[in-house]
Amino acid sequence: MMFFLEKRDLPELLRRAGAFFEIIAPVLINGEPQLVSWRGEDLALSAPNPLLPPTRLFLPPRETLFTYLQESGLYTFEVPEVRNRLIFGLRPCDLRALSLLDRIMLAEPFDELYSKRRRSTAIIALNCTEPDESCFCAQMGAGPEAHEGFDLLLTDLGERYLLETGSPAGIMLARASEELLERGDDVEKRKLMRESRDRIMSARPWLSPERMRSRLREIDWRSLSEECISCGGCSFVCPTCHCFTIADLGLPDGERIRCADSCILSGFHRMASGANPKARAEERLSSWYMEKLEHMPVRTGLLGCVGCGRCDRVCFSGLHRTDIFR
Template sequence: MKVLLPKRNLHLLLEALDHRMEVVAPIRAEGVPVFASWRGQPLALASNPLIPPQEFLLPQRDVLFRYVQDCGRYTFEKVSAKPRLIFGIRPCDLKAVAVLDRIFGKDPLDNPYFDRRRSTVLVGLNCLWPEPGCSCAAFGAGPEVDELSDLQLTDLGKNYLVETGSPAGVLILREHPEFFIEASEKDQAEKKKALRIAGEKLRGGTSPSVIKAAIEKADWDALGRQCLRCGGCTFVCPICHCFTIIDVGVPDGERLRCRDTCILSGFSRMTSGVNPRKSQGERLRNWFLDKFEYIPENIGLLGCVGCGRCSRSCLAEIDRQKLEVLR
């Protein structure tokens, strides 16, 4: 299905959806765009937030279940995912969701991830104004939304062209026909033209093969000394998903899944104190190999979508395309 959503109707549509589920959308907080619970604020759709929307599928602190102890016997309380709609997800971040789906979908299925995933409606936004540092096209992750989204929007000036990608998307259009008007072939042609221009802007971006060649040649000891060990590159990455499990509370409490990162020494250190990846250079190399070799070997998709967030957040200014050391 293809329809037009006049921009004046966008807030009305989100308000209507907000009665049934939590609406998450990019808004401005302290001057910067962030994905957050939408309460009627103006939307900040001009640039992709530094923290990806994956925070709503794989939160930094995820309560897996609660436990209650009574006379030495434990009972467990499952935490249910609430219905949610994430609006304005860029194609790179949608591709990253596809990667997470494959990783968490491998046997044994990760139920807490999929409980949340199944109760989340994804509304993608085609990327017509790529930013410096974006390489989605070379990574097969943009600038057009792929089939993963439930609804796909393209900004055509006064209106959004809205296309459905799943039964959940069709249901939203059927339940709220008052907000939409008919689309024509001309609108489709306009979308194609806008995406062609966006694709041209992305031409020349770094490709995975360039990074793989740089991994082979890099001086990892020197890069390890340049790295400040802040973990920032991992926590802004829409695909990084390392975690640790902790129980908080005795005798009653919660089992938490907290995000962790293989780039910091504590992640690979074993109980005996032995660490198979002793130096920061080894850990940094492992981080790159995971994205460009291990994840592709395991699930058939790259572990990077070229969103550029790791470069934007790196205080040590490690050049992730050339992997050359700052002098």
């Protein structure tokens, strides 16, 4: 179903959704857009996509998997509660990244906590009519328009939004605000999305997954790695990166935690013996790209890069991915 929604009515639609969910939305904090619990602040919808991706709301940088308590030699375990929440303003590239994570985290070995978070989260996605200059989602086939994976989808038409439903939960949310909506059509949206896609493609017409893959074995990773300080920043902001480490904190009682990890970091591949098959930065950097461009597509059927441009935005050494592949 398609509706028009006046821009001034968007906060009211979100407030009504707040009766069912905790609302997570992008707002400016110290001038930077971040996805946070929304309490009616101005929404940062014209700012670039938040640097910390929404996939980290499903696989947080640090989380408690369970707590354990020992009594008379027997352990009891407590698993954290998961709240119903609605993420507002999720971009098409991040939706695609979420689909990819689903194919990994919900396959064997099945991740219970990730699954609970996915099932208790509704999504209002936002098509990108004003892409950032770092975006190359169109070349990666992941944007700037969302086609699936949302409950509601908004497109900015200037004075108003086009609102589309994508699931039974989306229809329920639209019904809760039906007097704010009027029947709509996607004529204007189709034109805007064509223009947005053309803009992204014309910024880097030479870029394609095939080209990136064919360049993988030609790139001089050694000289590139001399500029990389192995900080891991690129992987911590990447929406498709999902490596983690687990530790038990406390004995006899305590918690098992899971923290984001990164194959870019030198200790990631180190074994108990001290041997490290990827001790050199060039090996880690090249395998990061191989994972995204060659291995993830085989495992999931989806490219491991969605062209969100975050790795370029965050890199302290100014290593620009798309330049590397050029």
